[in-house]
Amino acid sequence: MRPTVLCFSGLDPSGGAGLQADIESIGASGAHATVACTAITVQNSQAVLGFEPVSSTLLKAQAQVVLDDLPVKAIKSGMLGTVDNIAMLTDLFVSNIIDAGTPFVLDPVLVANSGGHLGDKDTLVKAFAQLLPHATLITPNTHELRALTGFDDLHDCAKALNGTGVKAVLVKTSHDFESGNIEQFLYINEKIAHTSIIERLDGEFHGSGCSLASYIAGRLAIGDDLIGAVKNADTWIINTLKNADRPHPDNPKAQLIPNRFI
Numbered sequence: 001m002r003p004t005v006l007c008f009s010g011l012d013p014s015g016g017a018g019l020q021a022d023i024e025s026i027g028a029s030g031a032h033a034t035v036a037c038t039a040i041t042v043q044n045s046q047a048v049l050g051f052e053p054v055s056s057t058l059l060k061a062q063a064q065v066v067l068d069d070l071p072v073k074a075i076k077s078g079m080l081g082t083v084d085n086i087a088m089l090t091d092l093f094v095s096n097i098i099d100a101g102t103p104f105v106l107d108p109v110l111v112a113n114s115g116g117h118l119g120d121k122d123t124l125v126k127a128f129a130q131l132l133p134h135a136t137l138i139t140p141n142t143h144e145l146r147a148l149t150g151f152d153d154l155h156d157c158a159k160a161l162n163g164t165g166v167k168a169v170l171v172k173t174s175h176d177f178e179s180g181n182i183e184q185f186l187y188i189n190e191k192i193a194h195t196s197i198i199e200r201l202d203g204e205f206h207g208s209g210c211s212l213a214s215y216i217a218g219r220l221a222i223g224d225d226l227i228g229a230v231k232n233a234d235t236w237i238i239n240t241l242k243n244a245d246r247p248h249p250d251n252p253k254a255q256l257i258p259n260r261f262i
């Protein structure tokens with residue numbers, strides 16, 4: 001049996017982001033993906049039109065059947081959607097229903113790349129404070145990083161998150177600048193443990209954050225250490241973006257969908 005990753009993520013009908021991105025990326029990493037679905041969103045590569053979250057009771061039941069059945073070696077969370085769902089996931093760690101020491105990659109999804117909200121930002125930010133200490137790695141985009149910490153400088157943000165108990169913070173600068181290479185910093189214990197320089201490609205991508213976080217979770221499940229998992233994910237993600245599908249060839253601003261079968 002391949003090592004299993006249990007994801008907590010929402011359905012994106014367009015297949016670019018959310019649980020489909022998680023399943024495809026974790027499969028590509030060599031691990032097996034399972035999903036406790038947190039919400040059903042109504043969106044495509046251009047916009048979020050709405051979503052309905054699942055109840056925390058239903059979410060917990062989905063997670064429990066997977067944990068009872070399969071060799072879960074890592075956890076990944078994406079869109080959680082509600083304060084109750086964040087509290088429920090926190091409780092799975094606190095009550096040891098998820099084995100202590102299981103690597104946990106937390107992608108603190110607040111807003112889709114298209115700009116649409118995937119929950120009430122302020123209440124979600126407050127609720128994340130309980131979950132953060134259980135994370136092995138957090139993978140926020142720059143908007144999420146600033147929203148979670150209240151700081152402006154990205155390095156200050158990363159150190160502040162490390163200070164909450166998150167073991168590692170992956171800082172991705174892609175949203176801060178429109179040109180030049182993308183720098184990525186992995187902060188461990190308030191110090192930069194690894195830096196990567198990633199080529200900037202034209203266009204916006206729908207689901208690139210989900211894909212990167214999930215691939216890292218897959219590699220952690222297989223046994224990579226953190227730096228190794230991040231390096232492997234960086235090598236992989238750039239190819240998914242170079243081979244991305246463009247649903248609207250005539251609209252350079254429309255989002256592209258990563259091709260995770262490369």
Ligand code: PLP
Nearest residue numbers: 010017018112113207208209210
């Ligand atoms: N999860 C769901 C269900 C989503 O719909 C989205 C964005 O649309 C995300 C996560 C985050 O997507 P991205 O990887 O583009 O930040």
